[in-house]
Amino acid sequence: MQQQTILITGGNDGIGRATAQVLLERGHRVIIAGRSKEKLAAAVATLRYRTNKEAIDWLYCDLASLETVREAASTFTTQFGKLDVLINNAGVFTNELQYSEDGIELQFAVNHLGHFLLTKLLLPLLKAAPAGRIVNLASVAHFHGKLDFESLTGEDGPECYNGLEAYARSKLANVLFTRELARRYPEIESNCLHPGVIRTRIANKETRWFISLFWNLYKPFMRSTRCGARTPLYLAMSPEVRNVTGRYFDERQCCRKPSMLARDPELAHELWEWSDVMTQEMA
Ligand SMILES: NC(=O)c1ccc[n+]([C@@H]2O[C@H](COP(=O)([O-])OP(=O)(O)OC[C@H]3O[C@@H](n4cnc5c(N)ncnc54)[C@H](OP(=O)(O)O)[C@@H]3O)[C@@H](O)[C@H]2O)c1
Numbered sequence: 001m002q003q004q005t006i007l008i009t010g011g012n013d014g015i016g017r018a019t020a021q022v023l024l025e026r027g028h029r030v031i032i033a034g035r036s037k038e039k040l041a042a043a044v045a046t047l048r049y050r051t052n053k054e055a056i057d058w059l060y061c062d063l064a065s066l067e068t069v070r071e072a073a074s075t076f077t078t079q080f081g082k083l084d085v086l087i088n089n090a091g092v093f094t095n096e097l098q099y100s101e102d103g104i105e106l107q108f109a110v111n112h113l114g115h116f117l118l119t120k121l122l123l124p125l126l127k128a129a130p131a132g133r134i135v136n137l138a139s140v141a142h143f144h145g146k147l148d149f150e151s152l153t154g155e156d157g158p159e160c161y162n163g164l165e166a167y168a169r170s171k172l173a174n175v176l177f178t179r180e181l182a183r184r185y186p187e188i189e190s191n192c193l194h195p196g197v198i199r200t201r202i203a204n205k206e207t208r209w210f211i212s213l214f215w216n217l218y219k220p221f222m223r224s225t226r227c228g229a230r231t232p233l234y235l236a237m238s239p240e241v242r243n244v245t246g247r248y249f250d251e252r253q254c255c256r257k258p259s260m261l262a263r264d265p266e267l268a269h270e271l272w273e274w275s276d277v278m279t280q281e282m283a
Contacts, residue, residue, distance in 0.1 A: 001026075005082045006236065007122070009033045009061065009115065010090025012043035014200030015137070018225035019087060019232045024051045026237075031080065033061040033072060034090070063090055063114025064100040066279060073121035083125035085133045085236045088115040088174075094206035095163030104278070106206075107163075108152050111170035116177060116275040126188050131242070134181060135235045136192035138174035138248065143259045145172030147267060149274055163207070173271060175248055175262035180272045182246025183265075189245045191235045196251030197221075198228035227251075 006023055010016040011032025020030045024047055032047075034040045040058035047056050057080075061072035076083070092110045100109030119134060126132035145168035151160075174192055181190040199222040203215035234253045235241055248258040261267060 001237070003028055003055075004084040004237075005029045005031070005080060006085040006087065007031045007033060007059070007076065007083055008087040008089050009063065009118070011087075012036070012039045012058070014202065015195055015198055015225050015228040015232065016087070016089040017043055017047070018229040019089065019236075020056065021047055021051060022226075022229055022233055023236070024053045024056055027053075027055075029055040031057050031059050031076070033059040035060075035062040035064070061114075061118065062101075063110040063118070064106060066100075066102050066114065066117055069114050069117045070121065073118055076122065077125060081125070082129070083122055084129045084131070085135065086119060086122055086126060087135045087137075087232055087236060088119065089135075089137045089232065090115070091137060091202060092206055093163065093167050093202050095208055095211050096206075097158040097161035098206070102278075103153055105152050105166060107166045107170045108173065111167075112173035112177065113275060113278060115174075117279045119177075119181070120279070123185065123188075127185070132188040133236060133241075134178075134188055134190040135232050136174045136178050136190070137232065138178070138192040138194060138258075139167075139171040140194040140250075141168045142171040142175050142262055144168040145170075145259070146261065147172060147176075147271065149270075163211075172259065172262055175258045176264075176268040176271045177275075178248070179246045179262070179265070180268040183268070184272075186245065189241060189243070191241065191245060191247045191249060193231040193235060193249040194251055195228040195231055196223050198223055198225055200225060200228070223251075 008016050011020045012034040062068040098106040178192040204212045247255050
């Protein structure tokens with residue numbers, strides 16, 4: 001296969017880093033994006049050492065800041081000028097109400113809105129690619145998600161906040177976004193996935209100690225990040241996915257029916273319009 005240029009958000013840790021490693025091993029050009037320049041530089045050094053390949057770079061992009069996302073898309077376009085596959089992998093989980101720089105509930109801001117804007121700004125490059133692809137890391141948690149646009153700016157207050165519900169809502173948005181991307185841009189293959197329950201630090205970062213402890217207790221029963229990278233890699237690279245778009249896949253690379261809400265075309269349209277307004281308002 002010809003060398004592809006692939007951008008992975010949250011590529012400095014967990015599933016994103018494992019995905020980057022395999023893509024590098026296969027001879028592709030990989031750019032990892034993240035919110036910490038130090039962590040990104042360290043991950044690039046580690047991946048170069050592990051794979052003995054140089055075709056990896058990093059891009060500063062804090063998805064909790066729409067301004068940073070705009071700068072990142074512009075830097076990427078100038079610096080690399082080419083994009084075959086965008087893997088929207090970055091994710092955050094928190095059990096306390098927090099806000100992005102733009103005043104949006106943090107999980108929704110990072111897991112959906114930042115990716116929405118980044119994807120839109122990189123669409124010209126993806127459309128110009130011979131076979132552009134977008135891969136969104138959703139989750140089986142989306143089955144518990146509901147979408148209430150009013151609560152996304154946090155008016156309900158911290159006492160009403162449930163971190164798991166907010167995470168599920170952001171993951172529902174990932175599936176709806178995928179569906180709407182496929183409808184609006186049929187020339188790009190856009191799919192999303194649940195990677196499995198994977199041994200990463202996602203629930204050790206922004207959570208209280210007891211959530212972190214609970215997550216650690218379960219880690220021995222979880223699968224490795226290398227396993228977690230299988231479905232993103234499949235959707236990014238496999239010829240089997242050619243002409244397959246707007247679908248949700250599980251950790252065994254099987255196409256599955258997502259939740260009823262995730263299949264609602266009007267909700268997908270509404271989410272797109274809401275996201276468009278929010279990202280323009282904050283320009
Ligand atoms: N692990 C699982 O069992 C599981 C299950 C279902 C779905 N997922 C999904 O898989 C994806 C990857 O998660 P993971 O488990 O690999 O977690 P992880 O190891 O914590 O990796 C998440 C990545 O996202 C980055 N990130 C967080 N906030 C960001 C921000 N504001 N701007 C830019 N990057 C940011 C993190 O950067 P830092 O290193 O700076 O924190 C990290 O690189 C997520 O979308 C998650 O929802 C995971």
